[in-house]
Amino acid sequence: MNPTEETPTHRGRIVMLVHREIHNDSRVQKIAVSAAEAGWEVFLLGRAPRSSTRQLGGATVHMLRPATGVALPRHGLHRSWLRHPLAYPPNGIAGYRREWISSWEASINERRDVSRYAGGRPPAWLRAESLVHKVGRRWVRLRTNQLTAARQPRRHHGPIDRGYAALWRALAGSRSWRRLDPTLWEYELTFGPTIDRLKPDLIHAHDFRMLGVGARAAMRGRLKGRQVKLVWDAHEYLPGIRSWVDNVRWKQANMDHEREYARYADAVVTVSDTLAEMLRERHRLPRTPHVILNAPSTAEITADGTAPSLRAQCGLAADTPLVVYSGGAAEQRGLRTMVEAMPLLDDVHVAFVVNAPDSPFVTALREQAAALGVAGRLHVHPFVPHDQVVPFLSSADIGVIPIHHYPNHEIALITKFFEYSQARLPIVVSDVKTMAATVRESGQGEVFRAEDAADYARAVRAVLADPARYRAVYETDLLDSWTWEAQAKVLDSLYSQLLEPAS
Structure with a gap:
C-alpha cells in the first residue's frame, strides 16, 4: 500500500x-x-x-x-500429555502410521493369497504376523483417536483453566492478557x-x-x-x-x-x-x-423512491397488521418471544430483517412457527444497505425490540431504536432499563416484560388499537437530535479540539 x-x-x-x-x-x-x-x-x-x-x-x-x-489454537500445535497421553504428536506421524498399517495389511493379504493359490495353507508364522498386525492396527487407531480428541476445540471452563487465569491475573495484573489471550x-x-x-x-x-x-x-x-x-x-x-x-x-x-x-x-x-x-x-x-448516538442520517431517513418496501416484499396489503424486528438473530435478542406470541395475535404478521436468514437459529424459529400453525404469517428477510433501512422499515406498523435482560442491553438506546423512531414506527420494547424508560417518557410505544409472550401480545394489541396516538409523538421535536448530522457535529468538534491549535 x-x-x-x-x-x-x-x-x-x-x-x-x-x-x-x-x-x-x-x-x-x-x-x-x-x-x-x-x-x-x-x-x-x-x-x-x-x-x-x-x-x-x-x-x-x-x-x-x-x-x-x-491466532491458531495452541492445543493443536503441541502434545496434550495430561488429557490425551497416548495421542500421536501433531507433526503428521499419525497419517504415516495409518498408511503404514494399511500397507502391512495389504502385504499380509497378498502373501496369504499366494499360499492359497499354490494349493497350500498360509504358514503359521504368517498367521502369527496377522495377529500382531491386528494388535498394531488397534494401537494406531487408539492413538489417532486421542490425537483427534486433543485437536478438538476445548471448553476452557475447568478448574485448571480458572486457576491458570487467576494465577496470571495475580502475577501480571492488567498485563495478564499477554498470557491469557495472546x-x-x-x-x-x-x-x-x-x-x-x-x-x-x-x-x-x-x-x-x-x-x-x-x-x-x-x-x-x-x-x-x-x-x-x-x-x-x-x-x-x-x-x-x-x-x-x-x-x-x-x-x-x-x-x-x-x-x-x-x-x-x-x-x-x-x-x-x-x-x-x-x-x-x-x-x-x-x-x-x-x-455519539448511532442515529440515522437525514439521507437515510428521507426515502428517494429507490429503497425497497418491507410490506411490499412481504406481499401484504396496507391494512394488514405488520410488526418488524430488525437486527442480529440470536436467542438473547428475544425473537422467540415474538414467535411464541403469534397464536395470540390473530392476523398479525411478523417480519424478521436479520443478518443470517438461513442460520440454524432462524431455521429453528421457522420450524417453531410451523408447529404453532402460523408459518404463513412469518416473513424473513436479509439486511438492506444501512442507508435504506429507515424507508424499508417505514411501511410496518410496529418496530419491536424484544431483547432479554443482559447488562449491555440495559444501558443504551441501540441502533434499531433510532431507526424505528426515524421510520416513525411505534415501538414495543422489553423492560430493559434505558429503552423502556425512554419509551415510557416519550409515549412512542409500549413496554412488556422480557421473555413474556402474553405480555408482549398485550403491548402489541395496545398499539394496534390506537396507532395514531403513538405516531403523534413524532410530530414534536423528539427526533431533531436523533439524527447522524447532530452526532457528527459533536465528533467533528472533538477532532478539532484535539488537533487544531487554539486560536
Whole structure:
C-alpha cells in the first residue's frame, strides 16, 4: 500500500481501526464518511479474508488480511500429555502410521493369497504376523483417536483453566492478557505496519479490540516526533457482554487489555450517557466520555423512491397488521418471544430483517412457527444497505425490540431504536432499563416484560388499537437530535479540539 501524501486542503489525517469487516457496521461507516465530508483525510482499516482497497464516500477503506499463526489454537500445535497421553504428536506421524498399517495389511493379504493359490495353507508364522498386525492396527487407531480428541476445540471452563487465569491475573495484573489471550497480538501484526506507514495525526480505535493497537501506534508516532492523538470509541460495556468464545480466559484477558490501554486515550466516545458514566468510573477517566448516538442520517431517513418496501416484499396489503424486528438473530435478542406470541395475535404478521436468514437459529424459529400453525404469517428477510433501512422499515406498523435482560442491553438506546423512531414506527420494547424508560417518557410505544409472550401480545394489541396516538409523538421535536448530522457535529468538534491549535 502506498498512501497518498496529505494535501493542504485536509484538516488532518485520521486512521480509523475496526477489528472486522465493515459492511454491516453503520456506525463505523457513518463516522468515516462524515469525517471525510468535514474535511479530514480519512483511512478506514478493517480486517477481512482478502486484502482490498475501495472508497466509501470521501474515505479510503483498506481491508487487511489477518496475520496468521498467533491466532491458531495452541492445543493443536503441541502434545496434550495430561488429557490425551497416548495421542500421536501433531507433526503428521499419525497419517504415516495409518498408511503404514494399511500397507502391512495389504502385504499380509497378498502373501496369504499366494499360499492359497499354490494349493497350500498360509504358514503359521504368517498367521502369527496377522495377529500382531491386528494388535498394531488397534494401537494406531487408539492413538489417532486421542490425537483427534486433543485437536478438538476445548471448553476452557475447568478448574485448571480458572486457576491458570487467576494465577496470571495475580502475577501480571492488567498485563495478564499477554498470557491469557495472546491472539490479541494478531491485531497488532495485522494493523500496526499499515498504521505506521499512513502516519496519522489522529487514530480512532473502534471498540475494545482496537484500543491496544491504537495506543501502541500513537506511542510509536509520538516517539518519532509526531503529536498523534488517540480517540477510543467504546461501543459496549465489556464486563457486560457474553464471551465471544467458549473460554473462561477470554473475557478476563480482554478486560485487562482494555484496562491497560484506556489511560492512553486522549478522548473517549461512547453510545449512551449511562455507559459514559460507567466507563469514567471503571477506568478513572479524567473526563466523562462524549456520547455519539448511532442515529440515522437525514439521507437515510428521507426515502428517494429507490429503497425497497418491507410490506411490499412481504406481499401484504396496507391494512394488514405488520410488526418488524430488525437486527442480529440470536436467542438473547428475544425473537422467540415474538414467535411464541403469534397464536395470540390473530392476523398479525411478523417480519424478521436479520443478518443470517438461513442460520440454524432462524431455521429453528421457522420450524417453531410451523408447529404453532402460523408459518404463513412469518416473513424473513436479509439486511438492506444501512442507508435504506429507515424507508424499508417505514411501511410496518410496529418496530419491536424484544431483547432479554443482559447488562449491555440495559444501558443504551441501540441502533434499531433510532431507526424505528426515524421510520416513525411505534415501538414495543422489553423492560430493559434505558429503552423502556425512554419509551415510557416519550409515549412512542409500549413496554412488556422480557421473555413474556402474553405480555408482549398485550403491548402489541395496545398499539394496534390506537396507532395514531403513538405516531403523534413524532410530530414534536423528539427526533431533531436523533439524527447522524447532530452526532457528527459533536465528533467533528472533538477532532478539532484535539488537533487544531487554539486560536
